[in-house]
Amino acid sequence: MKSEIIAVGSEMLTPWRQDTNSLYLTEKLNEIGVTVAFKTIVGDRRKDLVNAIRTALGRIDILAIMGGLGPTEDDLTREAVAEALSLTLRREAAQVAALHTRAATWRVPLSSNNLKQADVIQGATLLPNPNGSAPGQWIETNFEGYIKLIFLLPGPPNECRPLFDTECLPRLRAAIPPRSIAKRTLRAAMIPESQADKLLAPIYTTYTDIETTILAHAGDIQLTLLCSKSDIETAQQRVDELAARLEEALGDWLYSSGAYSSDSLEQIVLYYLGLRGATLSVAESCTGGMIAQRITSVAGASRSFVGGAVVYSDALKTSFAGVSADLIAKHGAVSSEVAEALAEGIRLRTGSTLGVGVTGIAGPTGATDSKPLGRVYIGLSDSQKTDSIESTFRGDRDRVRLWTTQQALDLIRRRLM
Amino acid sequence: MKSEIIAVGSEMLTPWRQDTNSLYLTEKLNEIGVTVAFKTIVGDRRKDLVNAIRTALGRIDILAIMGGLGPTEDDLTREAVAEALSLTLRREAAQVAALHTRAATWRVPLSSNNLKQADVIQGATLLPNPNGSAPGQWIETNFEGYIKLIFLLPGPPNECRPLFDTECLPRLRAAIPPRSIAKRTLRAAMIPESQADKLLAPIYTTYTDIETTILAHAGDIQLTLLCSKSDIETAQQRVDELAARLEEALGDWLYSSGAYSSDSLEQIVLYYLGLRGATLSVAESCTGGMIAQRITSVAGASRSFVGGAVVYSDALKTSFAGVSADLIAKHGAVSSEVAEALAEGIRLRTGSTLGVGVTGIAGPTGATDSKPLGRVYIGLSDSQKTDSIESTFRGDRDRVRLWTTQQALDLIRRRLM
Numbered sequence: 001m002k003s004e005i006i007a008v009g010s011e012m013l014t015p016w017r018q019d020t021n022s023l024y025l026t027e028k029l030n031e032i033g034v035t036v037a038f039k040t041i042v043g044d045r046r047k048d049l050v051n052a053i054r055t056a057l058g059r060i061d062i063l064a065i066m067g068g069l070g071p072t073e074d075d076l077t078r079e080a081v082a083e084a085l086s087l088t089l090r091r092e093a094a095q096v097a098a099l100h101t102r103a104a105t106w107r108v109p110l111s112s113n114n115l116k117q118a119d120v121i122q123g124a125t126l127l128p129n130p131n132g133s134a135p136g137q138w139i140e141t142n143f144e145g146y147i148k149l150i151f152l153l154p155g156p157p158n159e160c161r162p163l164f165d166t167e168c169l170p171r172l173r174a175a176i177p178p179r180s181i182a183k184r185t186l187r188a189a190m191i192p193e194s195q196a197d198k199l200l201a202p203i204y205t206t207y208t209d210i211e212t213t214i215l216a217h218a219g220d221i222q223l224t225l226l227c228s229k230s231d232i233e234t235a236q237q238r239v240d241e242l243a244a245r246l247e248e249a250l251g252d253w254l255y256s257s258g259a260y261s262s263d264s265l266e267q268i269v270l271y272y273l274g275l276r277g278a279t280l281s282v283a284e285s286c287t288g289g290m291i292a293q294r295i296t297s298v299a300g301a302s303r304s305f306v307g308g309a310v311v312y313s314d315a316l317k318t319s320f321a322g323v324s325a326d327l328i329a330k331h332g333a334v335s336s337e338v339a340e341a342l343a344e345g346i347r348l349r350t351g352s353t354l355g356v357g358v359t360g361i362a363g364p365t366g367a368t369d370s371k372p373l374g375r376v377y378i379g380l381s382d383s384q385k386t387d388s389i390e391s392t393f394r395g396d397r398d399r400v401r402l403w404t405t406q407q408a409l410d411l412i413r414r415r416l417m
Numbered sequence: 418m419k420s421e422i423i424a425v426g427s428e429m430l431t432p433w434r435q436d437t438n439s440l441y442l443t444e445k446l447n448e449i450g451v452t453v454a455f456k457t458i459v460g461d462r463r464k465d466l467v468n469a470i471r472t473a474l475g476r477i478d479i480l481a482i483m484g485g486l487g488p489t490e491d492d493l494t495r496e497a498v499a500e501a502l503s504l505t506l507r508r509e510a511a512q513v514a515a516l517h518t519r520a521a522t523w524r525v526p527l528s529s530n531n532l533k534q535a536d537v538i539q540g541a542t543l544l545p546n547p548n549g550s551a552p553g554q555w556i557e558t559n560f561e562g563y564i565k566l567i568f569l570l571p572g573p574p575n576e577c578r579p580l581f582d583t584e585c586l587p588r589l590r591a592a593i594p595p596r597s598i599a600k601r602t603l604r605a606a607m608i609p610e611s612q613a614d615k616l617l618a619p620i621y622t623t624y625t626d627i628e629t630t631i632l633a634h635a636g637d638i639q640l641t642l643l644c645s646k647s648d649i650e651t652a653q654q655r656v657d658e659l660a661a662r663l664e665e666a667l668g669d670w671l672y673s674s675g676a677y678s679s680d681s682l683e684q685i686v687l688y689y690l691g692l693r694g695a696t697l698s699v700a701e702s703c704t705g706g707m708i709a710q711r712i713t714s715v716a717g718a719s720r721s722f723v724g725g726a727v728v729y730s731d732a733l734k735t736s737f738a739g740v741s742a743d744l745i746a747k748h749g750a751v752s753s754e755v756a757e758a759l760a761e762g763i764r765l766r767t768g769s770t771l772g773v774g775v776t777g778i779a780g781p782t783g784a785t786d787s788k789p790l791g792r793v794y795i796g797l798s799d800s801q802k803t804d805s806i807e808s809t810f811r812g813d814r815d816r817v818r819l820w821t822t823q824q825a826l827d828l829i830r831r832r833l834m
Contacts, residue, residue, distance in 0.1 A: 011632045012456075013456065014447075014630055014641065015443045016440075016632065016641075036430045037430070037459070037465055038465065039429075039457070041456040042455055045454075048454055059465070071614075073618060111615060131812070158816055213433050215433050215434075222433075224433065286713075287710075288706075288712070288714070288724075289705075289708070290706065293707045296704075296727070296818075297818070301729070302730065305729055307727040307728050307733040308726070309737065310699070310725050310726070310727070312713060312722055312724035313723040316723055319767070
């Protein structure tokens with residue numbers, strides 16, 4: 001079965017915004033054996049929308065169309081799908097009532113425009129959207145003699161994705177023949193990209209029945225292995241065999257490996273902290289809170305992460321992490337000595353098991369003769385020892401900060417392993 | 418003039434890879450007055466490619482097609498364009514020679530497949546590609562009675578983008594009537610999306626000669642106004658007139674307005690801090706460093722931002738921000754009292770002019786009978802007063818945290834205004 005994903009919204013035809021929902025949908029569609037043959041991005045013009053919908057229905061079996069279900073004049077997906085299929089729209093009373101209830105609950109005014117969201121395409125089923133006011137719609141219809149499955153989904157990712165999972169996937173599974181796809185994901189940290197390829201390509205290229213994809217981003221490499229067979233046992237066996245060989249090659253660069261998705265580095269760090277009964281604190285200068293932010297993005301982080309300090313000024317390095325002004329004057333704020341003092345200081349101040357201290361030159365200014373842009377020192381302290389590493393990351397401010405957080409998280413992981 | 422961008426490559430129909438060249442091309446096309454009406458992503462299947470090309474030519478004037486010009490069997494763009502236009506391909510001798518020279522220089526073998534890259538569509542001009550082996554092609558042709566401009570571009574960004582700049586833009590400028598485009602960008606914080614539309618749509622929809630795009634994301638709204646006229650003065654006048662009316666409507670929700678791009682909320686907060694000679698510190702609980710991270714993402718933040726504390730545990734709320742354990746016990750860690758105490762405490766501890774304190778329930782757990790998921794208190798303290806606001810944000814952990822940082826930054830901005 002072939003599918004097309006249409007993302008609706010003029011903002012996605014600007015240089016500043018890209019559709020990302022389609023990546024999520026593609027993964028889910030692939031898992032049930034549906035190929036994505038086309039993706040189309042179209043603006044909020046009714047004529048263009050109708051054109052895109054008719055084009056899609058002429059070349060695929062399953063259409064997911066995202067966006068344009070909101071209450072504004074620009075939201076035209078319902079109207080366009082109805083026009084493309086020569087079907088009518090009717091305003092559903094129960095849905096109008098639901099909109100009124102929702103508006104009352106959130107104490108927001110309900111304009112007449114808002115009621116558009118209660119319009120249902122002839123023959124369509126409304127798909128409840130607990131995260132927003134616009135419900136999705138699902139319609140199985142005949143287009144030029146062929147049966148087509150069409151989903152209308154809201155555009156915001158936090159509405160689109162759960163709605164697709166709960167309402168669309170079960171309907172698609174029921175409608176299409178089952179296939180067996182085995183999957184595995186491996187993740188590794190801070191392995192040089194060229195080395196990864198040299199190490200891994202000779203292995204995975206010999207498994208021609210497995211589709212191996214490598215994604216690299218800011219010190220993080222993710223390998224995804226997909227194998228489709230008539231029986232799931234054989235597919236799983238093949239994928240597991242390749243995964244085992246890749247895991248061995250990756251050695252301690254590997255930090256997670258899972259059947260469907262694998263844990264992020266933040267999750268792994270928190271997992272090991274929990275396992276060791278350890279707690280963590282951070283004192284961040286150049287990363288300005290980014291390490292703390294990454295760790296606290298994981299639900300339940302508070303069990304092992306106590307917090308820390310953003311010691312952007314030298315005064316705060318002293319008052320929050322107990323780094324002596326003399327030490328800063330002697331070695332400079334960007335030095336291994338200060339990184340270690342930050343790590344030890346924040347650990348002692350917070351009473352945590354582990355302390356991390358980060359200082360560096362994220363740029364674009366601040367480089368000196370002896371310390372280039374991108375120079376970073378990361379200190380790590382526990383009751384046994386305090387040490388640090390020096391790194392120099394290329395790229396702009398964002399990139400240096402991101403690589404630094406990755407390096408810091410990886411150091412914590414390695415200490416805990 | 419309307420255009421479509423087709424990105425060719427099965428890898429861009431996986432969950433892991435996205436076309437990004439189109440963002441670059443869109444910006445360049447907009448600058449010369451060409452709208453991008455559709456973007457299509459299609460795999461390396463000849464039939465699908467021909468379908469995508471014919472569809473595009475049926476609905477736009479200018480087609481840029483990227484990828485599929487390489488030497489492998491999967492590279493089918495030349496063949497597909499020729500088929501879609503019912504034109505022939507011929508192998509150009511000079512180009513064959515160039516491929517041989519290139520292979521000799523780089524000492525790589527030249528397979529017979531490689532010679533495909535010397536195939537030229539009937540009537541097309543080859544576009545030299547100094548960064549790769551596959552040249553681009555440019556063809557001006559009649560499709561169903563209309564003149565169409567078509568560019569074939571290599572897929573790798575380091576080949577596609579310079580080739581587009583040097584070879585395509587001058588040809589497009591020569592082929593299309595010159596237009597002058599005036600642009601303006603406005604940004605506003607924390608205005609409810611439905612309210613923004615109600616407030617702004619009646620204004621901007623009356624300016625039918627201006628393309629207004631609204632991007633909304635986590636409490637941030639960005640309006641981009643584009644006006645294309647034969648003379649720049651008229652275009653600028655129109656855009657400025659609309660901008661002035663929108664600015665008035667937005668009132669103090671508006672935080673920045675600029676000719677080409679406008680400053681981010683972080684930049685504005687730092688700008689006002691600098692203007693007032695003020696400094697800022699933060700004590701973050703539920704946002705876990707995210708506010709500090711956003712502020713320090715701006716180069717030069719250290720001039721006004723001293724740092725702060727990530728007070729994830731109650732103990733740290735006390736030791737880093739001086740919040741008494743009694744206060745926490747009495748009102749709960751998530752309370753306006755604790756938010757205010759955090760704000761005042763961090764201001765006094767760091768000696769900054771302004772202090773911000775944040776505490777809330779980001780989820781997915783932690784809600785109580787009186788405090789739902791998404792409940793957040795943000796305290797703000799200066800030498801004159803300390804107060805706080807209560808908000809309840811919907812959505813998952815990420816969303817609640819992001820909205821909270823936006824609300825906090827906006828509060829700081831309003832206090833400084």
